[in-house]
Amino acid sequence: MEKQIYMDYSATTFVKPEVLKEMIPYFTEYFGNPSSIYNIARKNKAVISKARQKVADVINARKDEIFFTNGGSESDNWALKGAAFANRNKGRHIITTNIEHHAILNTAKYLEKQGFDVTYLNVDKDGFVNIDELKHAIREDTIIVSIMFANNEIGTIEPIQQIGKFLKEKNILFHTDAVQAITHVPIDVKEMNIDLLSMSSHKFYGPKGMGALYIKKGTKIDNLIHGGSQERDKRAGTENVPGIVGMSYAIELAARDMKIESERLMELRDKLIDGLLKIPESKLNGPRTNRLPGNVNVSFKGVDGEILLVVLDDIGIYASSGSACSAGSIEPSHVLTSIGLERDMANSALRLTLGAETTEDEVDFVIDKITESVKSLRETKSQE
Secondary structure (H helix, E strand, O other): OOEEEEOOOOOOOOHHHHHHHHOOHHHHHHOOOOOOOHHHHHHHHHHHHHHHHHHHHHHOOOOOHEEEEEEHHHHHHHHHHHHHHHHHOOEEEEEEEEOHHHHHHHHHHHHHOOEEEEEOOOOOOOOOOOHHHHHHHHOOEEEEEEEOOOOOOOEEOOOOOHHHHHHHHHHOEEEEEEEOOOEEEOOOOOOOOOOOEEEEHHHOOOOOOOEEEEEEEEEEOOOOOOOOOOHHOOOOOOOHHHHHHHHHHHHEEEEEEEEHHHHHHHHHHHHHHHHHHHOOOOOOOOOOOOOOOEEEEEEEEEOOOHHHHHHHHOEEOOOOEEEEEEEEEEOHHHHHOOOOOOOOHHHHHHEEEEEOOHHHOOOOOOHHEEEHHHOOOOOOOHOO
16 A cells, blocks of 8 residues: 545544644543532533534524534434424424435434425535525425535535525524535524534544534424433533533634635645546536535446445545445435436445645545546456
8 A cells, every 4th residue: 555545524534633632631630520510510611611602603603502412413303303393383394405414314204204294305417406496395384494505425515595595584494404514614604594503523623423503592492312401401411521622622723724724625626626537438526616625526437436445445545435335235325316317427426525634746646546446447347
């Protein structure tokens, strides 16, 4: 193996050393339970309050609108289930899209079994929601719309501000899964009229098992986890103080550097896209613009994406594919089929996502190795 190149930052990021350093004392020295009344506990309660403010500042929210969770999936579940059950007397209709993360799609399927009606919006060939289709889907009994801020596979950044403005006029709750978008694109929950927003710490160099849900003041929502009075009676369970400290410091650093880092990643992203599209019969999945700064998703006709991943892994390039292995069969990505890709092209897709340690030399190396690998796999297939 010549070198190791990580290009799967959308799957997870490493914890930055300075973030880990900030967390360590709360595992050992400052270990008090924030719900207790003595001094070391009260100090941790104050630490959580400061952390909550840091997270709120990044999305222009109030401190008391941030509720810590154990990650994006919990936040998505809470937003959708909590809003649905709390507002079911008003209506039982929910709208989402065909390209959401499974944390939303499977929650929506669960709610259908509980008597809710769910409309799944289509997207265009680049993954964008059609605003007119959304408007047409609205009913008298629509209580919540959940549309992701940016897609985890093809990087499409949805017209969130336009959607939020329309839904506010209709007095319908608006949730967005911003797990991939936060700290990569500017987010202002007030300006964008967002009522509920999910985030996850391990997507911006914070610890795994930490997330948050923004709940706009006054939003009617049921609890997902019942028990003690933590998180202002909204989310029971002893607070993960080291995780909260790590998440808040990580988001503070990422937001501070967002503009410069996004510009750097966009340059590398575009170079990688241009290089890969020089490969014959290749196709970019998702848009060229309004795309996450570090996201590249390309299909190579006649190539098995899973085999290509194994080849790249042997070289030391770590990426992901456009398919999911389920019960021994390879199923194409629901996102790629939703944008109109045929099964073969969907199964030939490769997702490369760039991040903090990605360099131009790495991008050049990856372009060369993928070009060689695709050519070799096609030649092998033609000889079979």
